[in-house]
Amino acid sequence: MQSDFPQSEFLAICPDPVIAVNHEGIITTFNPAAERLLAYSAEGVLGQMSIFQLYPSEEEARAIMRLMLSEHGCIEGYETTVIASDGRAVPIRLSAALLEGQSKGSIGFFHDMTQQKRLEKSLKHLSITDDLSGLFNQRYFYEQLGKEMARARRYGNQLGLVCIDLDGFKRVNDLLGHLEGDKVVRLIGELLRNGLRDSDQAFRYGGDEFMVLLPDTSPEHAEVLADRLRKTFNAECLLSPEYSNETDVVVSMSMGLAASRGEEPVDRLIQRADMAMYAAKQSGGNCGMQFQGASE
Numbered sequence: 001m002q003s004d005f006p007q008s009e010f011l012a013i014c015p016d017p018v019i020a021v022n023h024e025g026i027i028t029t030f031n032p033a034a035e036r037l038l039a040y041s042a043e044g045v046l047g048q049m050s051i052f053q054l055y056p057s058e059e060e061a062r063a064i065m066r067l068m069l070s071e072h073g074c075i076e077g078y079e080t081t082v083i084a085s086d087g088r089a090v091p092i093r094l095s096a097a098l099l100e101g102q103s104k105g106s107i108g109f110f111h112d113m114t115q116q117k118r119l120e121k122s123l124k125h126l127s128i129t130d131d132l133s134g135l136f137n138q139r140y141f142y143e144q145l146g147k148e149m150a151r152a153r154r155y156g157n158q159l160g161l162v163c164i165d166l167d168g169f170k171r172v173n174d175l176l177g178h179l180e181g182d183k184v185v186r187l188i189g190e191l192l193r194n195g196l197r198d199s200d201q202a203f204r205y206g207g208d209e210f211m212v213l214l215p216d217t218s219p220e221h222a223e224v225l226a227d228r229l230r231k232t233f234n235a236e237c238l239l240s241p242e243y244s245n246e247t248d249v250v251v252s253m254s255m256g257l258a259a260s261r262g263e264e265p266v267d268r269l270i271q272r273a274d275m276a277m278y279a280a281k282q283s284g285g286n287c288g289m290q291f292q293g294a295s296e
């Protein structure tokens, strides 16, 4: 039965971008939603522009075509990127079908995934971040440590692991209150985020314990870095003077370092960094970093 609603009207009201091409890949349909998504006018692309120009590479366009042919002329939910006229890369989910085999070209529905990708990114960020310090959390620490150990093993680089534990933190909470304690945790977060190279990563491991991963770093360089962090912390960690004068509350850092070329179990490296930190604490805390050499 013939619909009395013209096809062009369907395309005009369709909220998803619809793009059809002929057998050479030249665009033959470009609905208003496609114009909005890609910032091209239909007039400018119809009969002139190749679909290949919308993808980041010709290989990607060919891969989509090959996939359609191998999937009996139809693909659904394929995630890729298209490039808008202003150069923006737009994430999309593509459903497409060949029109009567390949001879008449194909038609695709380009669902915009920008919002969903943004949401996924912020959920991922939440799932790996510690709220209070703004550093990565413990779960992510284990994930990254495993990866960095594998990288160190593959390339024979030295991986440094610094374990930091606060000295006297309980007294901050007990005498000045938890809000003042929280401020200290936030300060460490800031300090570690600003004081490290892009390739380094800092994590809140537990209450007042932090870990720093230093890929491709010698123990000597790790020591210099740790000493700088400790001194900055001492200079900036000024507890509320009206209280600290009275109660003489001092908080500082104990640090331990272990270095590895990735040839031991992950837990062993953590244990060595932890032991080095404990040795620093035993010698009074707030001192130069202790180093636990590799067991091999």
Ligand SMILES: Nc1nc2c(ncn2[C@@H]2O[C@H](COP(=O)(O)OP(=O)(O)OP(=O)(O)O)[C@@H](O)[C@H]2O)c(=O)[nH]1
Pocket (backbone or CB within 6 Å): 132, 165, 166, 167, 168, 169, 170, 171, 173, 177, 178, 179, 180, 181, 182, 185, 206, 207, 208, 281
């Ligand atoms: N304010 C605040 N306190 C926390 C948080 N997480 C853990 N703590 C507290 O951190 C303290 C840790 O205790 P301890 O490990 O004995 O700390 P410390 O006084 O530095 O002692 P040493 O580690 O032995 O030097 C406890 O009082 C916890 O309640 C937090 O998110 N905020």
